[in-house]
Amino acid sequence: MYLGLVCSGVFDDRLDVMLRLGLTGGIGAGKSTVSKILSELGGVLVDADVIAREVVEPGTPGLAKLVDAFGDGILTSDGSLDRPALAAKAFAGDESRTTLNSIVHPLVGARTAELVDGAAEDAIVVQDIPLLVEGKMGALFQLVAVVYVDAEERVRRLVGQRDMPEADARARIAAQASDDARRAAADIWIDNSGAKGDIEESVRALWSERLVPFEKNIRDGVTVVAPPVLVDADPTWQSQAERLVARLAVVCGSAAARIDHIGSTAVPGVEARDVVDIQITVSSLDDADSLAESLRRIGFPRIDNITSDEPEPGYGIGGEADPAVWGKRIHGSADPGRPAAVHIRVDGWPAQRFSLVFRDWLRADADAAAEYVAIKRTAAAAAAEVDDDIDAVETYESAKAPWFDGAYVRAWEWAEASGWTP
Ligand SMILES: CC(C)(COP(=O)(O)OP(=O)(O)OC[C@H]1O[C@@H](n2cnc3c(N)ncnc32)[C@H](O)[C@@H]1O)[C@@H](O)C(=O)NCCC(=O)NCCS
Numbered sequence: 001m002y003l004g005l006v007c008s009g010v011f012d013d014r015l016d017v018m019l020r021l022g023l024t025g026g027i028g029a030g031k032s033t034v035s036k037i038l039s040e041l042g043g044v045l046v047d048a049d050v051i052a053r054e055v056v057e058p059g060t061p062g063l064a065k066l067v068d069a070f071g072d073g074i075l076t077s078d079g080s081l082d083r084p085a086l087a088a089k090a091f092a093g094d095e096s097r098t099t100l101n102s103i104v105h106p107l108v109g110a111r112t113a114e115l116v117d118g119a120a121e122d123a124i125v126v127q128d129i130p131l132l133v134e135g136k137m138g139a140l141f142q143l144v145a146v147v148y149v150d151a152e153e154r155v156r157r158l159v160g161q162r163d164m165p166e167a168d169a170r171a172r173i174a175a176q177a178s179d180d181a182r183r184a185a186a187d188i189w190i191d192n193s194g195a196k197g198d199i200e201e202s203v204r205a206l207w208s209e210r211l212v213p214f215e216k217n218i219r220d221g222v223t224v225v226a227p228p229v230l231v232d233a234d235p236t237w238q239s240q241a242e243r244l245v246a247r248l249a250v251v252c253g254s255a256a257a258r259i260d261h262i263g264s265t266a267v268p269g270v271e272a273r274d275v276v277d278i279q280i281t282v283s284s285l286d287d288a289d290s291l292a293e294s295l296r297r298i299g300f301p302r303i304d305n306i307t308s309d310e311p312e313p314g315y316g317i318g319g320e321a322d323p324a325v326w327g328k329r330i331h332g333s334a335d336p337g338r339p340a341a342v343h344i345r346v347d348g349w350p351a352q353r354f355s356l357v358f359r360d361w362l363r364a365d366a367d368a369a370a371e372y373v374a375i376k377r378t379a380a381a382a383a384a385e386v387d388d389d390i391d392a393v394e395t396y397e398s399a400k401a402p403w404f405d406g407a408y409v410r411a412w413e414w415a416e417a418s419g420w421t422p
């Protein structure tokens with residue numbers, strides 16, 4: 001995590017409202033190609049490779065530290081950094097590479113933070129960070145895009161077009177994250193395996209259909225509404241939720257006792273509305289309120305029409321009919337590419353506990369899950385008759401509600417019988 005915090009220019013209160021895209025990929029995958037298109041479209045490019053050069057220019061403390069660590073054999077006759085000489089030493093082993101990173105990365109992080117702080121409030125900042133995944137920095141951006149090309153093809157491109165010796169290309173690839181690790185970190189996957197120019201259209205679409213409206217939604221406090229339509233279970237819901245949880249954890253800090261993926265998308269194999277539900281457990285609704293602005297900044301504005309006064313399904317069923325302990329706050333996602341609902345509930349209150357029990361009951365009991373899917377299909381059919389999007393969602397939710405009262409009791413019976421703990 002150290003690398004992440006130092007190399008990316010962390011989220012902080014100065015970062016008013018802006019959208020930050022972390023762009024990464026293995027060496028030679030085509031990050032520069034993608035970042036060029038995004039900056040032509042209006043993105044503010046902050047390139048870690050460029051900064052990494054700037055902080056070791058002649059006369060800088062960075063260069064002096066490198067010479068202390070690696071000797072003056074890494075200097076050319078004019079006193080500037082001999083990059084191939086340093087690369088040969090640094091990529092020869094883990095220890096030397098760690099030494100290099102520990103000198104350069106904090107300097108890159110500090111300069112990055114300055115540049116990001118200087119961007120306009122409505123900027124879409126594109127941070128090109130080769131080692132974003134290695135440094136576990138994904139949670140510090142509202143979105144992470146990975147440019148992908150198979151490693152063997154990357155070697156061919158680096159050797160053929162950049163005249164890099166094959167052994168050097170392989171040494172750097174070996175020092176970087178695996179494709180699987182990058183896939184787990186990616187909200188957006190840009191496959192650059194095709195011919196030059198093939199990705200232009202998808203990058204332009206990413207800009208106009210996702211980044212531009214996402215940034216505006218954050219500024220305006222607008223959330224996206226997914227239609228009440230059921231889709232087949234998406235095997236990536238779990239990893240998508242993990243990324244959202246990690247981002248929420250960054251801003252919630254110790255205010256969150258726990259953050260969980262809940263709801264239907266947390267039950268493998270179950271058809272659902274394409275909305276990832278997350279629950280943040282806090283100590284009080286005041287704590288929830290104090291998180292509201294930070295959540296908006298990272299892409300989850302509060303939905304104001306749902307207040308703490310509306311009891312949830314299950315209200316009173318377990319004998320707990322005090323409305324004061326049925327409150328919650330709800331935030332939605334501002335990202336047009338990933339509808340989500342973030343429920344903030346108080347530790348130990350009935351709906352907070354029920355959300356976890358309900359999910360685990362459905363995970364454990366296939367018949368219960370199938371019954372729920374049938375209810376959802378009926379609700380979706382009712383919603384399909386309604387024209388207005390918001391009304392359709394309300395129709396869908398109220399059609400499901402009566403079933404929940406029974407489910408509340410049954411889920412708790414299951415929890416007791418199975419010795420469930422949260
Ligand atoms: C060792 C150096 C001098 C070699 O310079 P060179 O001109 O050959 O490469 P350049 O800086 O253009 O980097 C090209 C690519 O190499 C890869 N790479 C660079 N440094 C590293 C590293 N420490 N670990 C793994 N891969 C790396 C990245 O994919 C990068 O995009 C240089 O790479 C460097 O200073 N590296 C340390 C800084 C760093 O980690 N930069 C990456 C992002 S902060």
Ligand SMILES: Nc1ncnc2c1ncn2[C@@H]1O[C@H](COP(=O)(O)OP(=O)(O)OP(=O)(O)O)[C@@H](O)[C@H]1O
Pocket residue numbers: 025026027028029030031032033034049130157158161162192193194195196197198
């Ligand atoms: N679709 C493509 N087909 C063939 N060559 C490509 C394609 N896209 C990029 N290239 C070439 O592959 C090389 C690597 O691309 P690029 O410089 O964009 O990668 P990068 O990820 O920024 O690399 P680095 O990690 O070194 O910063 C370049 O020489 C580029 O011209």
